[in-house]
Structures are given as structure tokens and as C-alpha cells.
Amino acid sequence: xxxxxxxxxxxxxxEGQNVTLSCEQNLNHDAMYWYRQDPGQGLRLIYYSQIxxxxxxxxxxxxxxVSREKKxxxxxxxxxxxxxxxxxxxxxxISRDRGSEAFFGQGTRLTVV
Amino acid sequence: QKEVExxxxxxxxxxxxxxxxxxxxxxxxxxxxxxxxxxxxxxxxLLMYTYSSGNKEDGRFTAQVDKSSKYIxxxxxxxxxxxxxxxxxxxxxxxxxxxxxxAGTRLFVKA
Numbered sequence: 001x002x003x004x005x006x007x008x009x010x011x012x013x014x015e016g017q018n019v020t021l022s023c024e025q026n027l028n029h030d031a032m033y034w035y036r037q038d039p040g041q042g043l044r045l046i047y048y049s050q051i052x053x054x055x056x057x058x059x060x061x062x063x064x065x066v067s068r069e070k071k072x073x074x075x076x077x078x079x080x081x082x083x084x085x086x087x088x089x090x091x092x093x094i095s096r097d098r099g100s101e102a103f104f105g106q107g108t109r110l111t112v113v
Numbered sequence: 114q115k116e117v118e119x120x121x122x123x124x125x126x127x128x129x130x131x132x133x134x135x136x137x138x139x140x141x142x143x144x145x146x147x148x149x150x151x152x153x154x155x156x157x158x159l160l161m162y163t164y165s166s167g168n169k170e171d172g173r174f175t176a177q178v179d180k181s182s183k184y185i186x187x188x189x190x191x192x193x194x195x196x197x198x199x200x201x202x203x204x205x206x207x208x209x210x211x212x213x214x215x216a217g218t219r220l221f222v223k224a
Contacts, residue, residue: 102159
């Protein structure tokens, strides 16, 4: 089955640690995105990538980093510089063939302990 | 001004009611319009997808797009408790990869 897989589903981070969230897709989509969602809030764009080895900052990129070494993979690192990382993180890919339709993973819930 | 405006609610209705959810947008280049449904602690899933202006119906759901007014709507007929979720509008344009999302409206359907 084609889709987007995010792992882990739940992640706990200690103060000062970097953690990496995984996002893998087998939909052959060029564009991939990371969003952050806080309780009762909409989706805020962290980073996006339209092609391998290239990515762009979104609206709230500070304290986050990404890489895009393979078309299928777009991992997100939450660094210690991100002061309020507790949130629900969603990865998505967008189909050019179906004009802007976004496909989402099931999300990773990150909690600082 | 945000590119997409959506009232976050919450919106609470009795079972069987007709629900109307709306978004306004500012970019006239948008051509693709979508509604996503998101259950708590899950990823959003595509509910309706429309291109340009007009109506699209799928079961109890109807999506309307009015490009002249830059206004889109989602109607839910005979609402059910299982419709309780957050509904996000989204839009994009041809050749562009970037899809813009509304803030989402939280809907509660009471049995």
C-alpha cells in the first residue's frame, strides 16, 4: 500500500537533547512537508522540500533542521534550540499529478520531560 | 492578512443538524480546493477535492467554491456523532507544490 509513514508515534525528549522524527513515503511524490500542530491550533509549516537535496524554511523553522538525501525520506530534527518543542508533528507529501493534494502521515507526538 | 481564514470554533450541533463550515482566502491564483477531516491525535485525511468554482457532492458532504468571492464551504447533512472532528480547508494552484491550510474548525455533534 502506498502512503506516508511517520515514526515513532510517541517521542519523549529531555531538556537539551536533539531528537529526530522519521518520515518515509512510497508515493513517488517530489514535495514533502513538515508541520507542527499545537492543541486547538492549525497547521504551521516548519520546512518543505520540493526536490532531493533542496529544502526551504517555512514559517516556524527556528530550532529545527531537515535533510532530503533521498526522494522517499525527509527526517526532521528538533534541536535543543527549540525552546517549546512539545507538539504534534505531521509530515505530508504533495502530488503534482493531483494538483496540490496533500497526503499525511499519522503524526508524532513529541513531549519534553 | 493571512492567505486563508477559517473560524476555529468550536462548533457544537445536535445530531441530524446541517453543518456549514467556511473559509475565505486572498490569493486569486488558487485553483484546487480541499477539505480535510482530522480526528484527535491522527493525521488529516482528505474528505473533498474540487477544482475551480462550483459544487461537488459526496454522500452527506457537499463542497462549494465561489472563486469570485474567494469563499469555500463544506456542508454536512444529517450530521452524526462520528462527524465530530477538526475540519481543515486547504488550497493550492497549478504548478505550485505549496498547499495552504486553514486553522481548522473543531466540530462537535451531540447525540
